[in-house]
Amino acid sequence: ILNVEQSPQSLHVQEGDSTNFTCSFPSSNFYALHWYRWETAKSPEALFVMTLNGDEKKKGRISATLNTKEGYSYLYIKGSQPEDSATYLCAFRRNTGNQFYFGTGTSLTVIP
Amino acid sequence: NAGVTQTPKFQVLKTGQSMTLQCAQDMNHNSMYWYRQDPGMGLRLIYYSASEGTTDKGEVPNGYNVSRLNKREFSLRLESAAPSQTSVYFCASFRGFWRGGQETQYFGPGTRLLVL
Numbered sequence: 001i002l003n004v005e006q007s008p009q010s011l012h013v014q015e016g017d018s019t020n021f022t023c024s025f026p027s028s029n030f031y032a033l034h035w036y037r038w039e040t041a042k043s044p045e046a047l048f049v050m051t052l053n054g055d056e057k058k059k060g061r062i063s064a065t066l067n068t069k070e071g072y073s074y075l076y077i078k079g080s081q082p083e084d085s086a087t088y089l090c091a092f093r094r095n096t097g098n099q100f101y102f103g104t105g106t107s108l109t110v111i112p
Numbered sequence: 113n114a115g116v117t118q119t120p121k122f123q124v125l126k127t128g129q130s131m132t133l134q135c136a137q138d139m140n141h142n143s144m145y146w147y148r149q150d151p152g153m154g155l156r157l158i159y160y161s162a163s164e165g166t167t168d169k170g171e172v173p174n175g176y177n178v179s180r181l182n183k184r185e186f187s188l189r190l191e192s193a194a195p196s197q198t199s200v201y202f203c204a205s206f207r208g209f210w211r212g213g214q215e216t217q218y219f220g221p222g223t224r225l226l227v228l
Contacts, residue, residue: 043202043220044155046218049214097162098160098208100157101157102157104152
């Protein structure tokens with residue numbers, strides 16, 4: 001069982017604040033790192049897929065970076081809005097097989 | 113194009129009863145997965161199927177069986193339900209990297225199971 005850790009576990013920010021959270025994963029046998037956005041009572045939706053060391057991806061106010069050598073990825077949200085409130089999950093895929101290893105998620109609440 | 117569908121959406125079972133959770137995808141994906149989601153535990157893999165005709169155990173397979181009926185369908189069976197199997201179950205399908213785009217995992221809407 002591979003260990004994928006996310007921090008912090010939960011976060012409350014004011015509307016307009018920028019925030020970031022971390023996903024840590026094994027640095028060996030890396031193939032891909034996925035980020036998902038998961039709203040309450042819905043199913044996870046893909047945000048980013050990152051494969052190369054140094055990758056940076058951006059979608060609107062949300063961006064992510066990847067460091068495969070040290071085994072971490074950051075997710076940034078600029079100018080948080082109430083609709084950004086969700087759990088953000090990361091999932092690691094290694095270079096053998098199609099199995100995903102999920103972190104426990106970071107729950108973000110944006111206070112209006 | 114419905115994506116990934118799951119049935120039922122909600123089920124209540126008594127301890128010892130059996131049931132099958134159904135999952136289907138219409139995206140022609142080779143790989144399919146069953147996860148359970150419990151508070152504070154994230155998503156844990158129960159079983160997955162890399163392709164039609166193959167299945168493999170994930171992190172928490174005990175008490176479950178699966179069938180990859182064809183490329184579209186992947187079912188999860190609880191032979192004798194236990195209260196510890198109370199959870200939300202998600203099915204997913206996966207498209208690996210392809211020339212036109214990146215790999216993506218798609219999730220169904222989930223099945224809420226309560227075992228009394």
